[in-house]
Amino acid sequence: GGGIGGLTCAVALKDCPNIEINLYEQAHQITEIGAGITVWPRTWEILQSLGLEEELVATLQDGFRKDQSLGFEFRISDRKDGFTFHKLFTKGGSPCFHRQEIQNTLLKHVPEFCHIHLSHRLIRCEESEDSVKLYFKNGAEKTVDVLIAADGIKSVGRESIPNDGIFYTGTDAFRGLIPKETFAQLYPGHRTLEDPIIVSHIVVYPISRGRFINVVAFFTSLENEGKPLDRPEIREATKEEVLKEFSGWEDEVIQLLSSIEKPTCWAIRDQYSMKTYVSRRIALLGDAAHAMRPHLGAGAGQVVYSKLNDIYTDDQ
Ligand SMILES: Cc1cc2nc3c(=O)[nH]c(=O)nc-3n(C[C@H](O)[C@H](O)[C@H](O)COP(=O)(O)OP(=O)(O)OC[C@H]3O[C@@H](n4cnc5c(N)ncnc54)[C@H](O)[C@@H]3O)c2cc1C
Structure with a gap:
């Protein structure tokens, strides 16, 4: 999938040219239908480490603040005389982006050796001892060593791993x-x-x-x-x-x-939690693994964070 998860994963693998990466996206272009997204400090540090800081900061209203800043102001508003009851200050405030801008920036940093295949909707995958066979709606088939399923909350990759659904x-x-x-x-x-x-x-x-x-x-x-x-x-x-x-x-x-x-x-x-996100040759990433309600503004941040963590751990 070419969402924030799949693209971050591809960018994070930029120093591994010995791995052939194929990114399959169901849509005919890499795009986002959601609008705004909040990025919290830990996720921000990772995006920085991927070399995306300058381009992302350019899309912010006041640049990226490093001091304790107002993240959100909480108001009671379900009455005519609303009032503020809490102000949340965090390091850097709460930088808010247009999703498409994050996605465009990630896309620019996807390494050349990652092949992007648009209009490829995965409909089924079969896992064996040493490979995974992918079947796409357009009739294409491909056998790969490993599948990282970053195909969102209705993940097809998830079907291969025991789960209770969404x-x-x-x-x-x-x-x-x-x-x-x-x-x-x-x-x-x-x-x-x-x-x-x-x-x-x-x-x-x-x-x-x-x-x-x-x-x-x-x-x-x-x-x-x-x-x-x-x-x-x-x-x-x-x-x-x-x-x-x-x-x-x-x-x-x-x-x-x-x-x-x-x-x-x-x-x-929402999704019922899973005991594991991996099988022998399939790993779930992002909403495919742990879709969550959006009230902490943390789903995409979690995708970015978990991916980097996995890759660094594997490297070691
Ligand atoms: C209202 C709302 C507000 C939110 N606000 C925030 C926020 O402020 N901060 C935050 O961190 N998170 C937020 N989230 C959560 C965040 O949107 C998700 O956690 C994040 O988009 C997950 O990224 P992903 O790459 O795993 O999945 P997705 O973004 O769903 O991307 C999946 C990609 O895979 C493709 N795909 C799907 N199925 C297939 C298939 N079968 N074959 C090929 N391709 C496929 C899709 O087209 C898509 O491009 C919010 C969510 C909602 C609903």
């Missing part, structure tokens, strides 16, 4: 990007123009050098947790349904939500 958490998230310039004209002085904030279950932060405001508005029906999902995992939403879900919230929230032109709605899924 489930719907009962939470959905409306997501959208608001061009900051337009928003600033409409609502000068709005809190999000200055600081990133978490409002109860709405997460807001600037990305792409502050050109966009990334909004993720979570809503949960606890009774639906674990139930089968009877609609697409990602769908287009309407402004009306978003506003209905958050009616009665403080004005700044309503201003944000009503400024998302084309909201999408994502069903949040």
Whole structure:
């Protein structure tokens, strides 16, 4: 897979030209449909060690801060008179990126000896003593020594390793990007123009050098947790349904939500934990191995971190 996991893995192998690497991606181009992503210090150090710092910093609004900085401001917002109840300070704050920018940067650093095969959707793999045979939807087949399955939460590679699957958490998230310039004209002085904030279950932060405001508005029906999902995992939403879900919230929230032109709605899924992520010749990476709910903003960070750890351990 050519997500953040697969690409980081390919970049991390850049000093191993003796290994033939093939990266198979189902889409016809390497792209991301998600929007913003928070990168915490440990993940950042790894991205730095891969030589990506300069290019990634160029996409940040204020560069990368090294001191203790405001990461998130937490507000109670589900009422008209909202208030701040906590400010989280961390080393470096909480650098927030556009996913596509991280992915583009990784892509530029993928070593030349890694062959990228687009439009290759893995549908099945067969593991034997000394190889893995891959079958793709386009009819192609390939036998490899080792498969690193970084194919996301609905991993095909995972089918070869005992697991209890994934489930719907009962939470959905409306997501959208608001061009900051337009928003600033409409609502000068709005809190999000200055600081990133978490409002109860709405997460807001600037990305792409502050050109966009990334909004993720979570809503949960606890009774639906674990139930089968009877609609697409990602769908287009309407402004009306978003506003209905958050009616009665403080004005700044309503201003944000009503400024998302084309909201999408994502069903949040989780995965039952697995006893092992590896079999003889298959290793799972990222969401394929340990998909998690996004509330700590740590899924992609965990992918980057676990990959590097594995590679360094193997080297030793
Ligand atoms: C609303 C939301 C907000 C989030 N915010 C954050 C955050 O702030 N910080 C953070 O660290 N994490 C965050 N996450 C989690 C993060 O998005 C994931 O953990 C991360 O994208 C996982 O990367 P991955 O490479 O393992 O999988 P993916 O990103 O899913 O990539 C998998 C790739 O494999 C390809 N693929 C899939 N199946 C096949 C197949 N059969 N054959 C070939 N290719 C295939 C896909 O097309 C894709 O390119 C968030 C998640 C959500 C839902």
